Amino acid sequence: MRSRNKIGMLIVTAVLTAQTGCGIYSFTGANLSPDIKTFSVDYFYNEAGDGPPILSQQFTEELKDFFQNNTNLTLDNAGNGDIQLGGAITGFRYGPIAATASGNANQPDVAGLQRLTITVAVTYVDTKDDSYSFERTFSFYSDYNPSQSPITAAEPQLITDIFEAIVTDIFNATVANW
Numbered sequence: 592m593r594s595r596n597k598i599g600m601l602i603v604t605a606v607l608t609a610q611t612g613c614g615i616y617s618f619t620g621a622n623l624s625p626d627i628k629t630f631s632v633d634y635f636y637n638e639a640g641d642g643p644p645i646l647s648q649q650f651t652e653e654l655k656d657f658f659q660n661n662t663n664l665t666l667d668n669a670g671n672g673d674i675q676l677g678g679a680i681t682g683f684r685y686g687p688i689a690a691t692a693s694g695n696a697n698q699p700d701v702a703g704l705q706r707l708t709i710t711v712a713v714t715y716v717d718t719k720d721d722s723y724s725f726e727r728t729f730s731f732y733s734d735y736n737p738s739q740s741p742i743t744a745a746e747p748q749l750i751t752d753i754f755e756a757i758v759t760d761i762f763n764a765t766v767a768n769w
Contacts, residue, residue, distance in 0.1 A: 623662065623766055626719045630664045631672030635711065639683040642709075643746070646680060650711065650754055657758045662766060674765065675716040681728070682710030685742070688734060705742075707749045708732040711757055715765050727764065731756040 632655045637647045654676065659666055664674070689703040710730040717723040733749040735742075 627673040629667040629672040630674045631667040631670045633677035638679040642683040678713040681712045709753045729757045
């Protein structure tokens with residue numbers, strides 16, 4: 592029986608070693624080279640010209656937090672990370688997506704639903720393997736009913752939802768290699 596347990600342990604050890612030998616993998620989906628230890632995130636300026644004044648800071652901090660919470664990488668605040676993220680918020684726009692008839696010929700139709708769309712241009716640099724580096728645009732939207740709440744009440748949650756989706760997409764395109 593003892594030799595059987597030893598063989599079982601050897602097989603388990605071999606499987607675990609083979610899985611980790613190709614890089615660092617976590618249950619969050621991060622699949623990184625063992626050479627990558629740090630990351631840096633440059634400030635994402637709001638070049639869209641619209642949105643609340645804290646938009647840039649909110650996005651930059653959410654991106655940093657997501658990488659810190661979902662990888663074992665250390666944040667390099669000097670901007671010299673093994674992987675580096677930078678870019679800008681390039682779009683922030685509202686638009687109607689569904690019209691509602693007013694029923695009155697003297698009144699115009701109104702938007703039944705409004706959509707906020709945010710676009711972020713991202714530059715990703717992998718200093719260990721440049722073949723993974725890229726420049727790409729990420730965009731997402733969220734809808735709201737203007738008759739249920741004014742935009743000032745709905746906007747913070749819309750921005751949070753959109754940033755969460757964009758940050759997840761950036762993470763998947765960079766360290767998760769999806």
